[in-house]
Amino acid sequence: MKKTNLKTNDLIFQTATKVIVFLIIIYSWHLFFSGHYTPGGGFIGGLMTSGAIVLLLLAYDIKTVVSILPFDYIKMAALGLLIALLTGIGSLFYNVPFLTHTFGYVELPLLGETALATAVLFDLGVYLVVIGVTMTIIQTIGETE
Amino acid sequence: MTLLHLAIIAPFLFAILVPFLYKYFRKIHTGWFVLILPIVLFSYFVQFIDEMMDGNTIIQTAEWIPSLGINFTAYIDGLGLLFALLITGIGSLVVLYSIFYLAKEKEQLHHFYVYLLMFMGAMLGVVLSDNVIVLYTFWEFTSLSSFLLIGFWYTREKSRYGAQKSMMITIFGGLLMLGGFILLYLLTNTFSIREMISQVPAIMDDKLFVPALILILFGAFTKSAQFPFYIWLPDAMEAPTPVSAYLHSATMVKAGIYLVARFSPVFAGTAEWFWIVSAFGLFTMFWGSFNAVKQTDLKGILAFSTVSQLGMIMSMLGVGSAALVLDSVSDTYYSVAIVAAIFHLINHATFKGSLFMVVGIIDHETGTRDIRKLGGLMSFMPISFTISIIGAFSMAGLPPFNGFLSKEMFFTSMVRITELNILNLETLGLLFPIIAWIASIFTFIYSMIIVFKTFTGKFQPEKLKTKPHEAPIGMLISPIILASLVIIFFFFPSLLEYTIIEPAIASIIPGMLGGDEKFHVHIQPWHGFNTELWMTIGVVLIGLLAFLMLSKWSGIYRFTPKKLTLNKGYDAAIRGLDKSSSTFTRFYMTGFIRDYLAYIFIFMIVIVGTSLVVKNGFSFNLRNTAPVGIYEAVLAAVMVIGTITVLFAKSRLTSIIALGSVGYSLSLFFVLFRAPDLALTQLCVETVSVALFLLCFYYLPELKKREKKLPFKLTNLIISLGVGAIVTLIGLAANSQRVSETISSYFIENSYELAGGKNMVNVILVDFRGFDTLFEITVLCIAALGIYGMIRLQAKKEGEE
Numbered sequence: 001m002k003k004t005n006l007k008t009n010d011l012i013f014q015t016a017t018k019v020i021v022f023l024i025i026i027y028s029w030h031l032f033f034s035g036h037y038t039p040g041g042g043f044i045g046g047l048m049t050s051g052a053i054v055l056l057l058l059a060y061d062i063k064t065v066v067s068i069l070p071f072d073y074i075k076m077a078a079l080g081l082l083i084a085l086l087t088g089i090g091s092l093f094y095n096v097p098f099l100t101h102t103f104g105y106v107e108l109p110l111l112g113e114t115a116l117a118t119a120v121l122f123d124l125g126v127y128l129v130v131i132g133v134t135m136t137i138i139q140t141i142g143e144t145e
Numbered sequence: 146m147t148l149l150h151l152a153i154i155a156p157f158l159f160a161i162l163v164p165f166l167y168k169y170f171r172k173i174h175t176g177w178f179v180l181i182l183p184i185v186l187f188s189y190f191v192q193f194i195d196e197m198m199d200g201n202t203i204i205q206t207a208e209w210i211p212s213l214g215i216n217f218t219a220y221i222d223g224l225g226l227l228f229a230l231l232i233t234g235i236g237s238l239v240v241l242y243s244i245f246y247l248a249k250e251k252e253q254l255h256h257f258y259v260y261l262l263m264f265m266g267a268m269l270g271v272v273l274s275d276n277v278i279v280l281y282t283f284w285e286f287t288s289l290s291s292f293l294l295i296g297f298w299y300t301r302e303k304s305r306y307g308a309q310k311s312m313m314i315t316i317f318g319g320l321l322m323l324g325g326f327i328l329l330y331l332l333t334n335t336f337s338i339r340e341m342i343s344q345v346p347a348i349m350d351d352k353l354f355v356p357a358l359i360l361i362l363f364g365a366f367t368k369s370a371q372f373p374f375y376i377w378l379p380d381a382m383e384a385p386t387p388v389s390a391y392l393h394s395a396t397m398v399k400a401g402i403y404l405v406a407r408f409s410p411v412f413a414g415t416a417e418w419f420w421i422v423s424a425f426g427l428f429t430m431f432w433g434s435f436n437a438v439k440q441t442d443l444k445g446i447l448a449f450s451t452v453s454q455l456g457m458i459m460s461m462l463g464v465g466s467a468a469l470v471l472d473s474v475s476d477t478y479y480s481v482a483i484v485a486a487i488f489h490l491i492n493h494a495t496f497k498g499s500l501f502m503v504v505g506i507i508d509h510e511t512g513t514r515d516i517r518k519l520g521g522l523m524s525f526m527p528i529s530f531t532i533s534i535i536g537a538f539s540m541a542g543l544p545p546f547n548g549f550l551s552k553e554m555f556f557t558s559m560v561r562i563t564e565l566n567i568l569n570l571e572t573l574g575l576l577f578p579i580i581a582w583i584a585s586i587f588t589f590i591y592s593m594i595i596v597f598k599t600f601t602g603k604f605q606p607e608k609l610k611t612k613p614h615e616a617p618i619g620m621l622i623s624p625i626i627l628a629s630l631v632i633i634f635f636f637f638p639s640l641l642e643y644t645i646i647e648p649a650i651a652s653i654i655p656g657m658l659g660g661d662e663k664f665h666v667h668i669q670p671w672h673g674f675n676t677e678l679w680m681t682i683g684v685v686l687i688g689l690l691a692f693l694m695l696s697k698w699s700g701i702y703r704f705t706p707k708k709l710t711l712n713k714g715y716d717a718a719i720r721g722l723d724k725s726s727s728t729f730t731r732f733y734m735t736g737f738i739r740d741y742l743a744y745i746f747i748f749m750i751v752i753v754g755t756s757l758v759v760k761n762g763f764s765f766n767l768r769n770t771a772p773v774g775i776y777e778a779v780l781a782a783v784m785v786i787g788t789i790t791v792l793f794a795k796s797r798l799t800s801i802i803a804l805g806s807v808g809y810s811l812s813l814f815f816v817l818f819r820a821p822d823l824a825l826t827q828l829c830v831e832t833v834s835v836a837l838f839l840l841c842f843y844y845l846p847e848l849k850k851r852e853k854k855l856p857f858k859l860t861n862l863i864i865s866l867g868v869g870a871i872v873t874l875i876g877l878a879a880n881s882q883r884v885s886e887t888i889s890s891y892f893i894e895n896s897y898e899l900a901g902g903k904n905m906v907n908v909i910l911v912d913f914r915g916f917d918t919l920f921e922i923t924v925l926c927i928a929a930l931g932i933y934g935m936i937r938l939q940a941k942k943e944g945e946e
Contacts, residue, residue: 031825036902039821041910047829074933077926084919099915103901117901119911122918126911129922133929134833140933141840 010059017059024052032127033120042123046130053135062142073139077132084125087118147205149219152189153273156182156266160259167255175254176244179262183240186269187233190226197223197648204275204339214336220275223648227487228272228396228403230645231494235395236265238623242502243387245620246509257297257385264290268396272403276336277326281319284364287397288315294392295384307380310715314367314377322364322404328357329411342410342655349415358412361404362421369401371459372429375452376711382444386505389444394451394497399490402455405462406486406653413466413654423463427580429456434587438594438695439702443504443514446591447497450540453588454493457581461486461555464562464577468654480654482558487649488668489551491641492539492634496548499627500536500595503529506620507599512610516594521604525613528621530600535628541592541688542585542681547634549681550668555581556677582680589688590695597692638668743864750867753875763874766881776817783810797842805835822906 025048032045056065088099103117159182167175196203203221210216221229240261247254267290270283288311296308326336332348333341348354365371370378381393392398405422412418433453440446465482506529507522508514523530535546542552559578606612615621634641691698733744757763787810790803808831815824892905892913902908910918 035904035907037904039825039904039906041822041904041907043910044822044825044829047826047833051829074930077929081922081926084922088915088919099919101900101912101915115901119900119902119908119915122911122915123907126918126922129925133925136929137932140936141837144936 014059017055021052021056024055025049028052032123035123036115036117036120042126043130046127047134049127050131050134050138053131054138057138057142062139071135073132073135075132077129077136080125080128080130080132082125083128084122087122087125090118146207147219149203149205149221149273150207150217152186153219153269154266155186156262156269160262160266163258163262164255167258171249174244174249175258176240176247179258180237180240180244182262183233183236183265187230187237190229190233193221193226194644197221197226198644200648200651202652209279215278216276217279218275218337219273220339221273222652223645223650224403224406224652225272227491227645227649228399229269231399231491232265232268232272232396235391235494235498235627238498238626239387239391239395242390242505242620242623243385245617246387246505247385257294260290260293260297261388261391264294264392264397268400271400275338277329277338277341278336280338281323281326284322284368284400285316285319287400288312288319288368291315291381291392291397294388295381297385297388298383301383303380304383307377307383311377311381313719314374318364318367318374321360321367325357325360325362325364328353328360332357338407338411345411345414355415355417358415358417359421361408361412362418365401365404366425367401368404369398369455369459370429370452371401371425371456372432373711375429375433375449376715378452379440379445379448382442382448386444386501386508389447390498390501390505393448394501395494398451398455399458399494402458402462402486402490405459406649409462409466409469409653410655414469419463419466421463422466423460423577426456426458426460426463427577427584429453430460431580431584431587432456434584434591437591438587439699440591441516443507443516443519443595443599444501446516446595447500447504450588450591451497453584454489454497454540457555457584458486458489458493460577460581461489461558462653464558465654467562480650481554481561483650483653484646484668485551485554485558487646487653488554488638488641489548491645492547492551492631495627495630495634496536496539496546499532499624499631500540502620502624502627503533503536506616506624509620510611510616511613513608516598518605518608519599520602521600522613523600526600526615528615528625530596532621532624532628533596533600535631536624537592537596539631541589542684545635546631547638548631550635550638552585553677553681554668556585556680560676560680578680582684585680585684586688586691589684590692593688593692594695642668743860746864746868750864750871753871754867757871757874757878763878764881765877769880769883777814780810780813780817784814797845801835801838801842804838805831808835820906822904 028045028048028051031040031048032042033040035041035045053065053069056068060068087101091100092098094100099122101117101119101122103115103119105113106116108114159179163175163179166178170178193203203219205219207217207219240258243257243261247257264287267283267286271280271287274280274283292308292312295311296304298304329341330336332351332353333344335341335344367374378393378398382389384393409418430453433449433451433456437446437449437453440449461482465480465486468480468483504514506526507519510526511519511522513519539546539548542548556578559581562577563574733740735741784807787803787807791800791807794800794803808827812824812827812831815821815827892909896902896905896908896913900908900912902912
């Protein structure tokens with residue numbers, strides 16, 4: 001978060017980060033997707049993902065991270081909220097109460113028979129909101145002097 | 146909405162037009178337009194006299210809030226009509242007088258007439274309403290318009306003071322009166338006065354009956370300036386004289402009289418009513434006349450004289466209520482007091498109105514109202530002199546003026562009351578005529594002062610601002626009309642007897658007579674040589690003597706200590722209220738958040754603790770508790786150590802770290818109690834929040850950054866121990882008294898069946914209770930936007946500077 005001191009050499013840290021970030025992100029996706037069956041879910045998945053980005057921020061400076069991940073996190077949070085809301089509204093089209101979820105087993109190419117639930121879409125909203133919110137907070141505070 | 150309703154609210158409607166008339170017809174005095182309305186209304190109301198003489202009443206209902214039983218019911222009976230005629234009749238004369246009194250170049254006439262019309266409409270509404278809520282509404286309208294009229298010259302400090310004082314006192318009474326009305330509603334379940342009267346025998350013994358009586362009398366006494374609430378009336382004399390003549394002598398101050406008369410059928414017949422009304426009335430009469438003598442301002446004398454005369458009318462209404470106590474009064478032996486009250490009400494309106502107008506003329510023509518500066522005006526102002534002689538002699542109770550008749554009847558009723566053997570009158574009854582007689586002597590004295598100190602004696606031109614001369618004829622018309630009425634009513638009282646007075650009495654003491662009978666109203670100037678006549682002769686002789694030797698005994702007024710007057714008491718009360726409330730507010734509104742937190746916590750301890758004790762809610766049993774393992778014990782010990790470290794750490798950094806340790810042990814607890822989702826989340830969130838704490842710590846301002854231990858305060862310790870104890874007790878009690886099964890079994894059974902998920906926590910979060918989650922993420926978004934906004938907008942602001 002703090003501006004990294006350019007004089008110190010962070011080579012080990014930065015190299016390790018390059019590997020570890022992907023591991024964390026993959027783990028966070030695992031947490032996210034398996035949330036319906038095992039511990040995890042949108043919230044903790046989102047926190048983990050943003051943890052990965054924070055690691056990037058620590059290893060590099062903010063400008064670099066922004067150029068790697070050019071997201072507007074406020075918009076990301078808004079998008080997540082919109083998705084969560086739309087999954088709720090979607091149930092209205094099927095003449096069931098707001099936020100009624102459904103699930104089913106679908107034959108997908110590559111993956112075979114998979115259980116898909118609309119609740120995951122809602123969780124996706126949560127996931128995006130959590131990333132958006134934490135990154136907005138951290139970036140905003142980090143950018144101020 | 147009928148014509149009658151329209152007549153009542155006509156002044157309000159007309160008031161809307163007044164500013165336009167003022168603006169577009171600048172050449173014509175606005176009063177001329179306004180004058181039309183009261184005259185039309187007066188003629189409209191005159192036509193009801195016939196109906197009333199036949200003993201009929203008129204009821205017209207317009208729905209207002211029918212679901213609450215509040216309707217604009219206009220009700221005309223003898224009493225209402227009498228007041229309506231007074232209001233419109235004197236209203237016309239006052240408007241005419243004001244046209245010449247207020248200059249159209251200097252004064253804000255549009256304000257004046259709007260207020261005056263508002264008052265007129267409100268007053269008509271008061272006297273012609275059958276519904277008490279509507280009556281109350283109009284009642285407050287009169288207070289409000291009176292406030293505006295007293296403060297008409299709002300640049301003067303005394304006007305504002307007088308206006309505020311009258312507002313405070315009359316609104317105080319009005320609100321109490323509303324309480325009385327509501328009590329009556331609770332008793333009778335109706336807002337209609339007529340229906341209340343019909344239920345009187347049933348409610349008489351209820352314990353709310355006397356409180357209602359007292360509350361309503363508060364309203365009447367404050368409005369009618371009875372002791373000790375009269376103090377606003379002398380200060381209200383800062384109003385323009387037409388206002389004083391209209392509001393503060395003829396109409397508004399009689400609203401209280403009206404109220405007493407109107408509610409006589411409900412309350413009269415109880416000893417409380419009789420004693421309160423007549424005793425306060427009599428004392429007010431004495432006190433007002435006693436104090437009037439020492440005034441030096443003409444309007445001040447008239448104000449106190451109004452107080453005194455109102456007390457006299459009030460006492461007669463009280464004494465007259467004895468008629469309702471006795472069941473067998475078929476003759477009018479005791480109802481003579483009511484006749485006298487009504488008759489004097491009319492007389493007082495005539496002579497007091499004319500006297501005020503004359504005083505206004507004197508003020509207008511000489512520039513002062515101080516009797517010490519006035520004198521010898523007789524030759525300059527012969528017409529005003531004549532009018533004031535008529536008015537003042539009538540007030541003093543001399544023949545051949547109408548005041549003589551009503552004063553004789555007043556004495557008659559006071560003498561007769563001593564013969565009654567009810568309501569403990571055997572012993573105290575004798576006081577009534579004596580106080581009345583003494584008060585009449587003072588009345589005689591100040592009446593003489595008004596006339597002779599002003600118009601006879603030495604002329605002092607050097608003390609006057611202008612050279613006195615007779616007023617223009619337009620200004621004299623109204624007082625002349627009123628003064629002629631004073632004489633006409635003496636010689637031809639039959640003009641009033643069965644046309645106005647009898648119907649009014651019939652509505653004050655209804656149900657006393659059968660079918661077609663009428664009250665016997667016969668007013669005559671000569672009764673033969675009886676006690677009353679001797680009393681009057683005594684009043685004249687002693688009064689004359691006292692007036693001539695005024696300078697010898699007026700020293701007694703200096704004996705009364707200045708600090709003990711009611712005005713001083715009122716001022717001190719207002720100041721005291723002001724001061725004590727601000728002291729109190731300053732005492733508890735300290736501006737320190739720690740104090741407010743202390744209040745909140747103490748309140749919580751007291752309320753929750755008391756309800757635990759009172760409801761006997763505490764219980765403790767170990768039935769449902771799980772065994773405590775070694776891990777739990779160790780973790781709990783770690784948390785306790787962490788918490789204690791937070792409190793006693795010398796450095797803030799230590800506190801933050803200790804707080805983090807508490808958070809991480811909490812997540813371990815989650816692990817231990819098999820809540821993996823919570824444990825994961827708690828770990829991440831704790832990390833983030835500790836990082837944020839460290840950030841805050843790092844950016845603490847240099848100046849105040851002193852590493853200091855938390856200062857110890859005993860109160861804080863007690864409060865925090867109390868809160869902890871209470872919360873623990875509640876937790877234990879709640880856990881020991883679990884009554885129903887939890888619903889978690891439903892989730893366990895159905896999370897896979899219905900939602901297709903095996904992680905129950907997540908299924909609850911996104912499916913069963915997804916709605917909560919939706920708004921929790923909204924909360925997160927708001928928090929992020931808040932932080933973003935706070936930091937970015939502040940930075941921008943600094944950049945601009």
